[in-house]
Amino acid sequence: MRPDLTWALQQAAASTFEQIGFLLPESEVTEAQAAAPVTASSRVRFRGPASGAMEIEVAGSFLPEMAMNMLGTDGAAGGDVMLDALGEISNVICGNVLPSLTSPNSVYDLSAPETSSRPLPPCATPEGRIARVVIGLNDGRAEITLRLYG
């Protein structure tokens, strides 16, 4: 684990959830937030001077509220809209943390977010994990992992 990347990931995730999702991130996770089941996930792969992925799993019931906040509308968000919202959140977090991985001039290509209403499948190479943060959000949490391939 790289402490500088953990800090950068924490900052990028907190500001993105706050500024785009209009949620209030908490650095401390309560027992109830920690126990909430995972409801959706997203993975953004990146390729450049380093290759890997940023993965996010969200737990709790805040995803519909976040999607409505992003759209600026009332009412119920469909499943596709909620996953699109989570995908965009993961895209923004990834784009903002990558300059900390190598250098501000490094050029990375990002994949389209791969979203799912399930947890991410277990990774075959857990040793590639270089940063991981967990932040509290309403009645749940977001677990964000930065992983390098190879």
Place this chain on the structure above:
Amino acid sequence: MAFNVLVVDDSAVMRAMVIRTLKMSGLPLGEIHQAGDGVQALGVLNANWVDLALVDINMPIMNGEELIDRIRDTPELRDLAIIVVSTESSQTRINKVRKQGARFVHKPFTPEKIREQVVAATGVSYETGLDVGAAAGSSFDF
């Protein structure tokens, strides 16, 4: 004068956020077109008069950089005002976009940043519905 706008982003939620921000910015809007990638965007541009395009970089099928290249290579489109709205943080790529004659807004963005770049890109000044003084002191970002 009302501006016809094209918003290009593979996320429908982000397109909705950009359009909402444009409406809040006070820009006199005419037709609002949307596209999910560069190929769709070229189709819209070939079939409609568009004054301003807001374009993401990372998109499937045809990304924003290639889209801008294609626009600049097309005589009928080459003078189109373009603002790139992206999570891109690489100064190298941002400089390239600027050399292509596009302006840049980083995600997350504020309505004020969008409005500032729209004014610069279109060369027009317009009345805004925003209370700029109040908004500047808030954390109202997208």
